Amino acid sequence: MAPKTVSIDYQTTRVLPEPDVFIHCSQGTRIPAHAAVLASVSPVFENFIDRPRKHRSSEKIIQIHGVPCDAVIAFVGFLYSSRCTEEVMDKYGMHLLALSHVYLVPQLKQRCIKGLAQRLTTENVVDVLQLARLCDAPDLHLRCMKLLTYNFKAVEATEGWKFLVKHDPWLELDILRFIDEHETRKKKSRRYRMEQGLYGELSEAMECLEHICSEGCTHVGPYDSEVKRERRPCGRFSTCEGLQVLIRHFATCEKRMGGGCVRCKRMWQLFRLHSYVCHQTDSSCKVPFCRQFQLKMQQEKRKDDAKWKLLARKVASAKVMYSLSLPKRKRDEEMRGTINNHGIRSFKLL
């Protein structure tokens, strides 16, 4: 069958001479073009065109097969005009990415990477992913992996995925590994946030404890000053009310001696933690047991001492992190949201 020459709109205002090169593509179609233009935008074409031919007079022919002819026409159009419409991107984005990669046309490659990333769906993601790997497009590859991770159930049902499982088990393994690592990362950061929340609460509890024991608040105050009857509910700490209830319970609980009451144990933990974070080394600190704990710490090296010191450091750094990461108002709101007003959350250490 004789090749059919198509006429092409080069979308350029340049005055072009007669075509001197022909691109042959599928279905016997011939696209006329200009060697100088092709060579100026693609080093691969340049190499090809500069190659000596058997017969000087013979026509220069470039073969591009394996992609639809209209995609090649769109490709040639871009080489002349540096333009590519959204419709063309919709239809031939994947072909154009492959062509731009093979013929080393970076501007078109970038345009396709962006265009395909915007058009990613659960239906096409597997195909685009494979192409991104072949065409060395890491950004697009990552976008595909993320979409796959978040929509894995839907992707799993597509023909593209079924085909991949059958024919490319290594890629399947790669994707599953990526999803797995993503899950692990998510769990880790969730755990970190929870821990930070707990240290933040403890840090506030420590400040609140000092406030109650040195200044006194609604119902509880230092032994050497009167608690005024008309005091209003604490405006400084959302935990204050709960902590005062806990302290009052601690002072009156009958089970305390046996160490059986959970609330008393909690209070002991808070007093002990305070002694680790307290900076007052003389006896001026008004928090109960502070000095006793500190002396005990010096006298005997207890087995769990290191754990307490670590906790104290984490609580201190949570305070710094917390005050750096959030503006004041938001911080207060968040604290109010997370802290149970009826008591201080227990921490697992003993």
Ligand SMILES: [Zn+2]
């Ligand atoms: Zn208070």
Ligand SMILES: [Zn+2]
């Ligand atoms: Zn008790």
Ligand SMILES: [Zn+2]
């Ligand atoms: Zn103290």
